[in-house]
Amino acid sequence: MREGTATLIRREDYTQPSHWIRTVDLSFDLDPAKTLVINKMTVEPNPEQPGAPLRLDGEDINLTRVLVDGEPVSFRVENQQLVLENLPSQAFGLEIRTTCAPEKNTQLSGLYTSSGGFFTQCEALGFRRITYFLDRPDVMATYKVTLKADKVRFPVLLSNGNLVEEGSLDGGKHYAVWEDPHPKPSYLFALVAANLVRREQRVRTRLGHEHLLQIYVRAGDLDKTEHAMNSLIASIAWDEHTYGLSLDLERFMIVAVSDFNMGAMENKGLNIFNTKFVLANPATATDVDFGNVESVVAHEYFHNWTGNRVTCRDWFQLSLKEGLTVFRDQQFSQDMAGSPSARAVKRIEDVRTLRQLQFPEDAGPMAHPVRPDSYLAIDNFYTATVYEKGAELVRMMHTLVGEQGFRAGMKLYFERHDGQAATCDQFAQAIADANPGSELAQRLDAFKRWYSQAGTPRVQAHGEYNAEHRQYTLRLTQTCPATPGQPSKQPFVIPVAMGLVAADGRNLELHLEGEALPRGKNTVLVLSEAEQVFTFVHVPAEPVPSLMRGFSAPVVLETELGDDALFTLLQHDHDPFNRWEAAQKLALRRLLRAVRTTGQTEVDEHFVVALRAVLRHPELDAAFKELVLTLPSEGYVAEHLEVVDPQRIHAARETMKLQLAHALHDDWVWAYEQHADNGGYSPDATSMGRRALANLALGMLCLDGATRHNPVWVGRTLQRFKxxxxxxxxxxxxxALVNSHAELADQALERFHAQYKDEALVIDKWFSLQAMAPEKDGQVFARIKALMQHPDFTLRTPNRARSLLMALCQSNPAAFHRADAAGYVFWADRVIEIDGINPQLASRLARAMDHWRRLAEPYRSAAQEALKRVAAKTDLSDDVREIITRALQD
Structure with a gap:
């Protein structure tokens, strides 16, 4: 879609479709250059709109025939819609024949080819690139699909549901017929025709039903599918045990493809995945990869109920399925982690992701509510706000009604809406109705402001202790900054999980004034007004408040706690999240002080001693130690500044990192030697934590050695690599070698590439590592430009393009934001170039400039010029134009 083709879509304008499509019978004669699609539908007029014309969506397809009840009819095509008028007033048959060219589909939306096979991606608006259709999520139909293709080139033919027939055809072709008994919207349609191999396993669920599980990959990758299969089996068992939700098809299939815009897609019974989130074995995948495979496999499987069985009424309700399913996959991953400390590590990692991705989004030109009010290109709203913040909204509901109350709410939700296209309001209502006396039910209308108001609320906490009366008074206030189109906000309902910690580390009893009994040592306060005061009685000594335990709400917490109080929480807090948070705040204070003054960080002895105590602590998990000892990212530091100088932030953080490498040298040696040897590889939480801490320690030791020109640890690092x-x-x-700019880094990079040159996902890591290395005298940016010419680099494979371009523009501020504006020129050139190939990928790259207005000069003016240069292109896609226009709006 190009300039002038898109219309602003508003949530308030929603109306039901003029017709309903009840059954779909699709036949595909698959050919890369020209695929014939015959679409036979049963269509019913909507009695709410009698006599209305039928407008079917279509894009980049060639229409050859239209029949109504077997007879040709007149039609017209306008604004990429097939318009049919004077249709029967009762149900009728509609047949549409079209052709498309999958091999020319570089957008990877609709039907396309990759590595010699056919694949589809229909969410959000891809089905219209296959056939004319009411391409909207509230139109749900049952599907029968017949696939015909060359038997040698495409021996595997897959679609949604159950295989009901297959056989051979003349001319070396074969066919397969699939039926999906569950009504679904068009965005959940999928087909695959390719030369693939499979891993399969049969499982029996608690209900006693047997199911066939299959994972399809290209030949040579089968040994990388065991973890994905184990993750799928665990997901099926967990969902049945936790929510009583069982697999509802005879088989469940996963297919991995290297060219894919997203991480994965939950098509009913036929999930199509980016290879990045399926393939994993110890030789080619890191612990992070193993964790991501488990999480994404679970996420897509959980969509079978939260997304497929109950889908979205319209795309404004996207978080109905995505926010809920992210919450569910986070629950699953925590349960798979096992121990309380491992569960806490997972929660910290999720919060860190939210802060790095969603908080900046809430503070920029693309800020939007979890349930947006309007969009130009829906693909631009597959965002951290809809996904990660949406999950936090569900988590808050869970907090307000409790574990059993939430399960009861989910049960009621499915009883009411199974097989329907629902809304976010209906989900919240079901959770509240199942818990009529809960805080959620009492404040439901106010709680739903989380769905309609954008921005990250700020919660200010002020505490006072009255020693004479042994009372502690906690005053909480909330505000929320203005966001585009929303200059003022009403108060949110904010659950504040909290405790009080004494100076000696005791968790104090919490007894609220006016209540007969104490609440124990943890409680949840509900902040629902602009300001509220909570008074605790029988408090034996002045406490340190531990607020937002477990990150109980997606807010910025502003307290008056000094360093001593934070050191108390770091040393003693029983809540692992707030213990980690205390370390982050201590490091952040020192970084901000340096950025705002000299630009050089001075790490004080008290801070060093506190970190040493954590590192050497005999009872803390290695994974938790690694999180505490990892400094806040440059992007997170930037979020706390009104005017951002990326180079000053980079210098301050690199200085602090180097100082900690020096000051804790002996401790890093101890940490490495105690955790480096784990025996045989296992992807369990304990082993992963040990490896994470060992690699952090090795990185610090290598940095120390490279900076001091001491070859011992640089040499040991190279040997470890080999x-x-x-x-x-x-x-x-x-x-460790690359990030310390060690002299041996290039040698190691060459060796790594030679060893893994045939492993695409590993080479993606090779590109990303170089693009994300700490900038030093322009060397990293120069290397990135050179890597653009590398024989293994291409812009046409999203994973490869992301591995270099996103790594630079979104994850390496110092290399990207250059005083000579070269980074912005590079960004503009790439956005324009990729937009002609894949608008979805281009729009994601365009987001790198969301926060240009907060940049210091000369960066700000140079960034604006780059944005204007992109905006001046007359043939931009709607995806990119929406991003650029919103960025430039005052």
């Missing part, structure tokens, strides 16, 4: 028995340790050592 001797490693798994990708986590090998890549960890390589990263």
């Amino acid at each position: 001797d490693a028995t798994n990708m986590t340790d090998r890549f960890g050592a390589l990263a």
Whole structure:
């Protein structure tokens, strides 16, 4: 779609379709250059709109025939819609024949080819690139699909549902017929025709039903599918045990494809995945990859109920399925982690992701509510706000009604809406109705402001202790900054999980004034007004408040706690999240002080001693130690500044990192030697934590050695790189060499590329590592420009393009934001170039400039010029134009 083709879509304008499509019978004669699609539908007029014309969506397809009840009819095509008028007033048959060219579909939306096979991606608006249709999520139909293709080139023919027939055809072709018994919207349609191999396993659910599970990959990748299969089996068992939701098809299939715009897609019974989130074995995948495979496999499987069985009424309700399913996959991953400390590590990682991606989005030109009010291109709203913040909204509901109350709410939700296209309001209503006496039910209308108001609320906390009366008074206030189109906000309902910590580390009893009994040592306060005061009685000594335990709400917490109070929380808090948060705040204060003054960080002894105590603590998990000892990112530091100088932030953080490498040298040696040897590889939480801490320690030791020109630890790092028995340790050592700019780094990079040149996902890591290395005298930016010419680099494969371009523009501020504006020129050139190939990918790259207005000069003016240069292109896609226009709006 190009300039002038898109219309602003508003949530308030929603109306039901003029017709309903009840059944769909699709026949595909698959050919890369010209695929014939015959679409036979049963259509019913909507009695709410009698006599209305039928407008079917279509894009980049060639129409050859239209029949109504077997007879040709007149039609017209306008604004990429097939318009049919004077249709029967009762149900009728509609047949549409079209052709498309999958091999020319570089957008990877609709039907396209990749590595010699056919694949589809229909969410959000891809089905219209296959056939004319009411391409909207509230139109749900049952599908029968017949696939015909060359038997040698495409031996595997897959679609949604159950295989009901297959056989051979003349001319070396074969066919397969699939039926999906569950009504679904068009965005959940899928087909695959390719030369693939499979891993399969049969499982029996608690209901006693047997199901066939299959994972399809290209030949040579089968040994990388065991973890994905185990993750799928665990997901099926978890959903049945936790929510009573069972697999509802005879088989469940996953197909991995290397060219894919998203991470994965939950098409009913036929999930299509980016290879990045399926393929994993110890030799080629890191611990992070193993974790991502488990999480994404679970996420897409959980969509079978939260997304497929109950889908979205319209795309404004996207978080109905995505926010809820992210919450569910986070629950699952925490349960799979096992121990309380491992569960806490997972929660910290999720919050860190939210802060790095969603908080900046809430503070920029693309800020939008979890349930947006309007859009130009829906693909631009597959955002951290809809996904991650949407999950936090569900988590708050869970907090307000409790575990059993939430399960009861989910049960009621499915009883009411199974098989329907629902809304976010209906989900919230079901959770509240199942818990009539809960805080959620009492404040439901106010709680739903989370769905309609954009922005990250600020909660200010002020505490006073009255020693004479042994009372502690906590005053909480809330505000929310203005966002585009929303200059003022009403108060949110904010659950504040909290405790009080004494100076000696005791968790104090919480007894609210006016209540007969104490609440224990943890409680949840509900902040629902602009300001509220809570008074605790029988408090024996002045406490340190531990607020937002477990990150109980997606807010910025502003307190008056000094360093001593934060050191108390770091040392003693029983809540792991707030213990980690205390370390982050202590580091952040020192970084901000440096950025705002000299630009050089001075790490004080008290801070060093506190970090040493964590590192050497005999009872804390290694994974938790690694999180505490990892400094806040440059992007997170920037979020706390009104005017951002990326180079000053980079200098301050690199200085602090180097100082900690020096000051804790002996401790890093101890940490590395105690955690480096894990025996045989296992992707369990304890082993992953040990490897994470060992690799952090090795990185600090290598940095210390490279800076001091001491070759001992640089040499040991190279040896570790050569001797490693798994990708986590090998890549960890390589990263240590590259990030410290050690002299041996280039040698290691060459060796790594030669060893893994045939492993596409590993080479993606190789590109990303170089693009994300700490900038030093322009060397990293120069290397990135050179890597653009590397024989293995291409803009046509999203994973490869992201591995270099997103890594630079979104994850390496110092290399991207250059005083000579070269980074902005590079960005503009790439956005324009990719937009002609894949608008979805281009629009995501365009988001790198969301926060240009907060940049210091000369960056700000140069960034504006780059944005204007992109905006001046007359043939921009709607995806990119929406991003650029919103960025430039005052």
